[in-house]
Amino acid sequence: MMIKTEKVLHLKSCRGKKVRVVREHYLRERVPCYSSLCQAGCENGGKVLPAELTHYVVPDVGVVVDYQEILELRELQGIIFTQTACQAVQHSRRRQYNRLRNLLKDPRHDCVLFANEFQEYSYCPREKGEKQEKWHTRCVYSAAVWYHNHLAGMMDIVMITEDQDAVAHYSCLNSGVYVISVQDYLRDFWTVLTVAHELYSSISQVLQQKESSGSQREFTEHLPTEVLEAGIKSGRYIKGTLNVNKHHKEAYIATDGLSNKNTDLNWGVLVYGGKNRNRAVHGDTVAVELLPKSEWRGKLTALVEGQEEDQSGKENESRPMPTGRVVGILQRNWRDYVVTFPPSDGTYSQSRNSQRILAVPWDRRIPKIRISTQQADSLQDHRVVVRIDSWESTSLYPNGHSVRVLGRAGELETEVQTILLENCIHVPPFSDAQLREMPINSPENPWKMDPAQVAKRRDLRESHLVFSIDPLGCEDVDDTLSVRSLDGGKLLELGVHIADVTHFVKEGSLTDLEAHSRATTYYLADRRYDMLPAVLSADLCSLLGGVDRYAMSVLWELDAHSLAVNKVWYGRTIIRSSYQLHYELAQALLHGEQAEVQELSNLRSEEKDAKLHELTQALEMLTHVARHLRAQRDKGGALELEGVEVRAQLDEEKNITALVPRQPLEVHETVAECMIYANHWVARKIQETFPHQALLRRHPPPRREFFTQLVESAEARGFTIDVRTNKTLAESLDKAVDPQDPLVNRMLRMMATVAMSQALYFSTGQESQDQYYHYGLALDRYTHFTSPIRRYADIVVHRLLTAAIDLDQGLGNVKALASNKELEELAQHINNKNRAAQQAQKLSTTLFQCLYFKERDPQTDQHCVADAVIYSIRNNGMLVFVPEYGVKGPVYLKNRDDQVVCAREDGSCEWLSGSIQQYADHITTTSSRGTSTFRLFHHITVRISVHSPLFHSDSLNLEIINIRPHLTAEPRQPCSQGRSQLVQEVMRLAEEAHKQAQEKAGRQPKQSKEEKQFGQSKTPNLYSLMEEVRELALLDLETVTRVCATTA
């Protein structure tokens, strides 16, 4: 039954005119309440509010508009948003409305929408002369009363409002329906939810401050959107994303899609200085207007210390490039920022009882943010999360409010949380609702396989010897291997068995949504944040030894001699891994060394020998197959690149005791090769079955110009690097070996890595097939299938593979799959999260490196003096690499007082006034002492110290102290065998340093829990390491900035 009424709306048109609209309005008796307490038989599809709460909360319109951020906190439960409030947001704030819609859709948020204005008994027509705000409040109150009655008084309803009259008027009208202010609500019901209280106080500060800011205009007004869009169409303005250079006053506009005919713009548009940037913030989508050519400038190329100083002397600029100014903003892309409250120096401007502070963002690309707060004193030197609210043309700085206090700057926890937040990594503990979805596996209630699954799956427990090889102490084993001889030795069967995560993580479940939004497990230097709850990642999905597990398997039948593929089988299986090996153990078995295999320790010796023989044979067979696969890819031009990864060793108090470079073994490559093979064949299968909607991973060839540095540096040393194809690059890199110094080859590989583009996920419908190629691995199709515990892409690929298998068997239908467009959006999301994960990992490694050196006195501690290799020449210094610590950074040869570094007779350096001259492969300084020359690839001695700016992250400072190599106590062995020996050499030195440190401290080395966890988290399995190294290992911040600035 429906009742028709009329509803009068007063809307504002986009030109600001008021319009009166009369709408027919239909009232219904039945409008779903979305409560599990419902006794009236509402059709409550989708999300419902739980019954086991103490109350439901109904926010008034003003509360939703002003305090939505508080309502977005996941801790808050049982929120009913009224249609009245939602419409008010929709009409006034478009972006906020989108957030509200997402909130209502997200099943992890315990909130629902009640269509109160369609409900016959809760709808209130507006009374004559009634003010809109009063009417809205009456509607919301009426909705609250309706709920209380509808749920037969079984649930208390709390309406929250900032209207004190409403509190006074309504609070005593109905028992069971309470009307209180937001502040009282938080105080009474969420006493310990500090974040809500902090948010409340900072938002209410902003609301109080809103009225008057200055009236003097600091910036040009932005043009309206229609004008910008028309201007972009006509070519007058250029649309792009603003990228601020962290060291300079420069910003670049990365133009979209290079749709411009003007090829000058391919490299982007330079925006110089704050006035021209016109309130655009790093990441915003803006429209720019080009300045006349006479005003174009070049970008700065010198190494610049810190951010404050302006070294924009003409000699440091490259040739002029298109330069423009921001005329309008198409989209703000503001996120949460970490800022530091400055130490008080009495400059705070006092206004009423709060202070306005200029807080300095941790990210140097973000402008200072003005914040009103009552806590200015207690927050000195603290890192605080803030949001920008607005940036008026009358204000030099944007206005914002604080959200959450992270802690005192410089403390480990604060700094780690800062890194996470700055990379938009949100990893709260898994909620109870998510954990309730998980299967149970406890001693009292052990998990068992489902007989229905056992019947459906291929059982490999008796037929296959399955084992895993991972880093020592690994808990999340997502891949296992098998290999066996078939048909009297004519055939060989290779098997890769991957954790069947999608059996446990159903599409659309809370766990799935959480995994989707995380997209990956995050590995920091001292901890990790899992993508999946531990009961899956460390237990039921982990292919541990001696227990039954579900798996997704790929089995290849190969010709035993040619190793050509006869047949491939994909499907769901049951396995029981016989051995959980670690890399060193597997390598020892392969070398025929004496090794203790734990799984065999209780057996009699003959039986043990037989089993050991069987296992060793399998490992040998595997190595044989892997070498063949690798050789095949090498023929195609696969690259072996060098990335420097150092892991920190921690003691019980999380103090770093040593920095240890990762060590590669052949068995690493064997496992990696098998995983690459599985990923490749799964990519083929899903791409062939779903040509337009499969998730693959491509690695575009590098842009030739990025190789310039590599080619020129190699030339300086007499090597030719041929960058035409990956094959020629790989071959010429192999030849570029200096027998005197293996580091040369390593540095060249490092430069090649830096020049590489990022590998990316994509949907097959999005690219033409010739774009599928994976340059680094030299494969025509590639995807990620082998780590579903820690990568969401693999979960998607498992679902696609399952769909493909179902289709082969005449089951299932393609329509249920994500469309090309949806898949491409997902791919972009995962790509972004991966970038964030790498960035966070790199920053946390730097953080720990800084911690390592922070405790030491650079003037006296020998650890602070190290050998470094020059790998790039700049006009006021050079970039060097410190192999012992895996540190890269600038070394300045000229300072602000025009002094230059000069070498004495004995090689030691001093600062004297003089001049500097840059050449292609060397740089010289000239002073009264004569000329000193610094050549590419030469070794020098540097002193490492820590630079600790209060507002930003710590960084390492490298200072040249001797123009000659650093001589260690023991003479260096001339190592000529390439990478592995060098790494061992560095390892040995690091170990020695470690031992010395231990002896000094007078205690034995011990493995702390953190270290074990760390050891695992840093190298979850070797495959990921290989991937990192091969595909993009050395994520160089400079390169990223450059890529961002020059490519769309």
Ligand SMILES: [Zn+2]
């Ligand atoms: Zn109901």
